[in-house]
Amino acid sequence: MKQGVLYGIIAYFAWGLLPVYWKLFQSMGAWEILAHRIVWSLIFVLIMIVITKRWRKLWEAAPGLKMKGALLLCSLLISANWLLYIWAVNSNQVMETSLGYYMNPLISVLLGVVFLKEKLRLGQWVALGMAALGVLYITLMYGQMPWVALSLAMTFAFYGLAKKVVNLEAMIGLAWETIFVAPIALIYLIMLQVNGTGTAIELEGWKLAMLALAGVGTAMPLYWFAQATKRLPLSTLGFIQYLSPTIQLLSAVFLFGEKFTTTHLVSFSLIWGALLVFTISSMRKKTGSVQMNPEVAIKKQA
Known part of the structure; x- marks a missing residue:
């Protein structure tokens, strides 16, 4: 249990600090950062697979077209999520990314109802209604839908749904997720350099080294999360997962100077309340009821 809690805290703490990391490369475009993240992630993961001698397991993991199709879908969804997250962070919308990842577990559950025909308790339906009110309130007060938060939550929720199949x-x-898109990312980076529009080469030496560590920063939190899931009950890990968006929210206010208005307070409070109601209801449910799955609500995130 102690090891599981430690792994969980480290994983979600790392995901929570990602905005601080991506801010280092604010001079770069989101597409270029994403391409580097994909390429360096693949390099690091393949090195780990070579070290652990798991080549055979890698190829056996995708035996047919159906599995490869599901993995391709995962690849496209997580790439879209990464791109939007990087763009939002470097466009000074960290607070909205936090809102998105608070909403993510609830949207994941909603997708489970729609696509997997799962059943919810009354308290869980109340939680979804409270979250919807939070989104509606901020939409009416600002006159526009919080599309960044909703898009992040939706892409990650659908990614989680696809991961359940895989x-x-x-x-x-x-x-596998990086294998599919790495050739495109690599070609894109080469084209930037050929056209003279690449900006990574202009970074200071230490920033360039940090960019190369994007693969480590993507893969290691996933490893820590996997270790936590082996040691902890889902309810415990469910509580720990809110550490990540909380760190993002605090970073937005205290590090990046984003304004936390009364409208934000009301909207976030409704969603925080929804998460509390949902978690309590999930913990009290009987056998056969839907349980929030942290694997569906995972971050590298961004």
Whole structure:
């Protein structure tokens, strides 16, 4: 239990600090950062697979077209999520990314109802209604939908749904997800350099080294999360997962100077209340009821 809690805290703490990390590369475009993240993630994961001698397991993980199709879908969804997250952070919308990842577990459950025909208790339906009110309130007060938060939550929730079908361990899954898009990312980076529009080469030496560590920063939290899931009950890990968006919210206010208005307070309070109601209801449910799955609500995130 102690090891599981420690692994969980480290994983979600790392995901929570990602905005601080991506801010280092604010001079770069989101597409270029994403391409580097994909390429360096693949390099790091393949090195780990070579060290652990798991080449055979990697190829056996995708035996047919159906599995490869599901992995391709995972790859596209997580790439879209990464791109939007990086863009939002470097466009000074960290607070909205926090809102998105608070909403993510609830949207994941809603997708479970729609696509997997899962059943919810009354308290869980109340939680979804409270979250919807939180989104509606901020939409009416600002006159526009919080599309960044909703898009982050939706892409990650659909990614989680696809991952339930794939059901691979973290490193193997990440390897396949990056294998599909790495050639495109690499070609894109080469084209930037050929056209003279690449900005990574202009970074200071230490920032360039930090960019190369994007693969480590993507893969290691997934490994820590996997270790936590082996040691902890889902209810405990469910509580720990809110550490990540909380750190993002605090970073937005105290590090990046984003304003936390009364409207934000009301909207976030409704969603915080929804998460509390949902968690309590999930913990009290009987056998056969839906349980929030942290694997569906996972961050590298961004």
